[in-house]
Amino acid sequence: MDAGGTIPEPPAAPDERERPRVGVDEWVARVEERRETHRGLAGVAHRVLRFVPPPARLALFVAVAATLPLWMGRGDLFAYGIFTLLYVLLGLGLNVVVGYAGLLDLGHIAFFGFGAYLYALLSSEQYGIHWPATATVPLVVAATALLGLLLGIPSRRLLGDYLAIVTLFFGQAFVFFVNAANPTVAGKGLTGGPNGIADIDPLSFFGYELASRRQQFYFLLLAVALILTGLHFLSESRTGRAWRALREDPLAAEAMSIPVNRLKLLAFAFGAAIAGFTGCIFASVLTAVTAGNFGIPLLITIYAIVILGGVGSLTGVVIGAVVINMSFQFLAPENPQDNARLLFYSLIILLLVLTIRPLWKLAAVFGGVVVLGAVVERLVEALAPSWTGGVVVEGGRLAGAVGHWVIIPTGHGRFANVAYVSLVAAVLLLTRLHGNARIVALVPTIYLAAVVWETSFVEQPAVARWILFGALLVSLMTVRPQGLLGTPRVEIV
Amino acid sequence: MPPLLQLQGVRKSFGGLRVIDGLNLHVDEGEIVSLIGPNGAGKTTVFNLVTGIYAADDGEIAFAGRSTAGLPPHKITRLGIARTFQTLRLFLNMTVKENVMAAAYGHTKATVVESMLRLPRARREEREIARMAEEKLGFFGQRLVGYRWDQPAYSLSYANRRRLEIARAMGSNPRLLLLDEPAAGMNPAETHEMTELIGRLRTDGGYTILVIEHDMHVVEGISDRVVALDHGVKIAEGSFEQVATNELVVEAYLGLKAAEAG
Numbered sequence: 001m002d003a004g005g006t007i008p009e010p011p012a013a014p015d016e017r018e019r020p021r022v023g024v025d026e027w028v029a030r031v032e033e034r035r036e037t038h039r040g041l042a043g044v045a046h047r048v049l050r051f052v053p054p055p056a057r058l059a060l061f062v063a064v065a066a067t068l069p070l071w072m073g074r075g076d077l078f079a080y081g082i083f084t085l086l087y088v089l090l091g092l093g094l095n096v097v098v099g100y101a102g103l104l105d106l107g108h109i110a111f112f113g114f115g116a117y118l119y120a121l122l123s124s125e126q127y128g129i130h131w132p133a134t135a136t137v138p139l140v141v142a143a144t145a146l147l148g149l150l151l152g153i154p155s156r157r158l159l160g161d162y163l164a165i166v167t168l169f170f171g172q173a174f175v176f177f178v179n180a181a182n183p184t185v186a187g188k189g190l191t192g193g194p195n196g197i198a199d200i201d202p203l204s205f206f207g208y209e210l211a212s213r214r215q216q217f218y219f220l221l222l223a224v225a226l227i228l229t230g231l232h233f234l235s236e237s238r239t240g241r242a243w244r245a246l247r248e249d250p251l252a253a254e255a256m257s258i259p260v261n262r263l264k265l266l267a268f269a270f271g272a273a274i275a276g277f278t279g280c281i282f283a284s285v286l287t288a289v290t291a292g293n294f295g296i297p298l299l300i301t302i303y304a305i306v307i308l309g310g311v312g313s314l315t316g317v318v319i320g321a322v323v324i325n326m327s328f329q330f331l332a333p334e335n336p337q338d339n340a341r342l343l344f345y346s347l348i349i350l351l352l353v354l355t356i357r358p359l360w361k362l363a364a365v366f367g368g369v370v371v372l373g374a375v376v377e378r379l380v381e382a383l384a385p386s387w388t389g390g391v392v393v394e395g396g397r398l399a400g401a402v403g404h405w406v407i408i409p410t411g412h413g414r415f416a417n418v419a420y421v422s423l424v425a426a427v428l429l430l431t432r433l434h435g436n437a438r439i440v441a442l443v444p445t446i447y448l449a450a451v452v453w454e455t456s457f458v459e460q461p462a463v464a465r466w467i468l469f470g471a472l473l474v475s476l477m478t479v480r481p482q483g484l485l486g487t488p489r490v491e492i493v
Numbered sequence: 494m495p496p497l498l499q500l501q502g503v504r505k506s507f508g509g510l511r512v513i514d515g516l517n518l519h520v521d522e523g524e525i526v527s528l529i530g531p532n533g534a535g536k537t538t539v540f541n542l543v544t545g546i547y548a549a550d551d552g553e554i555a556f557a558g559r560s561t562a563g564l565p566p567h568k569i570t571r572l573g574i575a576r577t578f579q580t581l582r583l584f585l586n587m588t589v590k591e592n593v594m595a596a597a598y599g600h601t602k603a604t605v606v607e608s609m610l611r612l613p614r615a616r617r618e619e620r621e622i623a624r625m626a627e628e629k630l631g632f633f634g635q636r637l638v639g640y641r642w643d644q645p646a647y648s649l650s651y652a653n654r655r656r657l658e659i660a661r662a663m664g665s666n667p668r669l670l671l672l673d674e675p676a677a678g679m680n681p682a683e684t685h686e687m688t689e690l691i692g693r694l695r696t697d698g699g700y701t702i703l704v705i706e707h708d709m710h711v712v713e714g715i716s717d718r719v720v721a722l723d724h725g726v727k728i729a730e731g732s733f734e735q736v737a738t739n740e741l742v743v744e745a746y747l748g749l750k751a752a753e754a755g
Contacts, residue, residue, distance in 0.1 A: 230609035237608030238601045245584045245595040252582035255544055257570040257599025257665045489586050490647040
């Protein structure tokens with residue numbers, strides 16, 4: 001059936017220089033564009049990126065990544081290269097389910113774990129099975145996809161929060177199963193309980209073993225490039241459009257000839273298959289798996305990657321994975337504590353720069369904080385020298401400066417607690433103030449935050465890492481709520 | 494030859510509320526039939542029953558001689574029935590063209606693997622439905638073509654969103670179009686344009702049309718036949734003049750006194 005037959009000549013896009021008029025369609029259509037221009041650095045990056053077509057982006061990413069093994073040590077390649085790529089793959093799998101189909105799947109990590117454990121069982125001394133990866137990887141991928149399908153069947157009628165609860169339960173049940181249930185099969189615990197499964201074979205294809213970090217990295221890079229390409233093509237196909245349509249409006253999608261339930265299952269199975277594949281590589285690269293690898297922290301990390309990058313954007317997933325893994329490594333316990341300190345102070349400065357206008361107020365706050373610190377430190381030193389006798393934890397570029405600025409009493413346990421509670425009170429007070437009063441109150445609050453940081457958090461690197469990580473995410477999401485490369489979703493009311 | 498769409502003795506209740514009560518309705522191939530009635534008469538429910546969103550409690554719904562009972566909505570759409578929504582349910586965050594292309598899911602066949610590898614069939618189908626979408630959007634003159642193809646649907650004006658709803662329905666290659674208040678919320682000029690458009694949908698597009706409409710100028714301008722509903726019961730059927738002067742219809746719209754006075 002042919003409607004119309006010919007396509008009328010398209011009208012020219014509205015002239016760039018001519019100001020569009022209010023109420024006219026073009027004006028409405030270009031609201032987004034104009035808003036983007038006011039978005040500062042992130043907006044500029046976004047616009048630049050839009051001019052780089054996806055194939056060029058992929059080529060650029062692969063080209064840069066391919067040089068890593070040339071100048072990185074084995075340890076760094078493992079921590080920075082391999083882990084970033086593993087995060088990319090995990091993010092890509094989750095992005096299919098959450099980004100494309102809009103299904104809030106909180107059990108995604110279980111598919112990753114299932115893949116890793118299944119690979120471990122088929123390629124270790126646990127049962128003395130040592131199949132080549134040529135056989136195990138396709139088998140694991142198929143089995144994980146099937147598991148995704150099985151989880152999807154009861155879940156397909158659940159929406160939003162309900163689906164999230166069911167899948168979260170599934171994820172937790174998986175961890176419980178491998179950790180505590182550990183059923184006895186053929187004379188030994190199937191999953192090895194808390195010890196997990198160790199001595200897993202490296203990936204081997206047709207007798208060629210990926211034993212070195214370098215080989216593993218290049219294999220991963222190849223896999224990431226292929227999966228990225230496939231997903232890009234898929235998202236621009238009937239299936240990708242159908243997924244986005246059902247995310248937008250399932251009822252309308254169903255009425256437009258899209259089998260919504262089947263596509264939900266497909267998304268689950270597809271995302272699970274990618275996670276299962278990632279699990280194989282993870283198990284073979286780490287050579288050991290334990291239940292602890294597949295807990296809630298990893299789930300949060302992967303969601304952070306997808307959300308930070310911009311839900312539904314492939315480039316966003318890659319950038320999200322790079323940013324998140326880099327900040328993890330930057331804050332890793334084996335790195336000097338000064339890294340965390342640097343990040344802490346940079347974050348404060350970043351937040352101030354982003355939120356305080358005009359410039360003189362910003363300068364006043366900065367100056368105020370620096371002067372306040374210097375004055376308070378001198379004053380306390382003169383009155384009660386023992387109050388500033390504490391040692392700045394772990395030296396570094398910043399530590400020296402900080403030592404003459406923040407008061408750190410000797411044996412400061414109780415002081416730290418009091419400071420912490422005061423900080424909470426100060427922040428609460430800050431929310432009640434407006435205008436110039438808030439700017440003035442901000443000065444002692446920031447100083448107090450620095451005191452709390454130097455007296456309590458620096459001494460607990462594990463806690464401090466997560467707090468900083470959270471703060472980093474919050475500040476990034478404040479700048480771009482839709483994620484670095486996401487497009488803001490619009491609802492018309 | 495059986496009518497394209499036939500409803501016989503269709504009933505539907507929600508709890509104790511009878512929304513459709515023994516409705517008989519038919520639409521012949523090539524016809525434009527208007528469904529009118531006061532708010533709450535059950536007009537949109539008829540659409541929901543025909544498209545399979547609700548299942549009828551009783552009675553028979555047949556499309557092109559084939560019963561649609563038990564079929565899910567997407568299968569019914571594939572048979573050749575497409576609808577628009579009164580409340581506008583576009584895929585707002587997809588582009589204008591993608592909205593129409595998404596509706597082509599039912600008559601494309603490329604598998605996931607074919608799409609991921611861009612195998613020939615996937616590429617050919619993509620080209621075909623992109624061309625199809627441009628054609629359907631071209632049906633609305635210059636309103637939905639050119640640079641608008643790649644703009645998100647939310648950026649369209651209200652009237653253009655109504656037009657896109659129709660274009661999207663056309664994208665599923667239907668024989669029967671169900672239009673739910675296509676002129677609602679439009680100004681007189683746009684309403685006039687919509688009246689002409691519905692006529693062209695039949696003559697140029699070859700669609701059979703069942704339309705719900707409140708604007709009597711539109712109904713008068715387009716209908717071969719008008720069916721009036723009230724409380725889920727058909728109270729009148731015939732040409733516009735016959736139905737418009739029918740006492741029951743006047744009573745349903747304006748109340749008993751007005752009908753007596755008239």
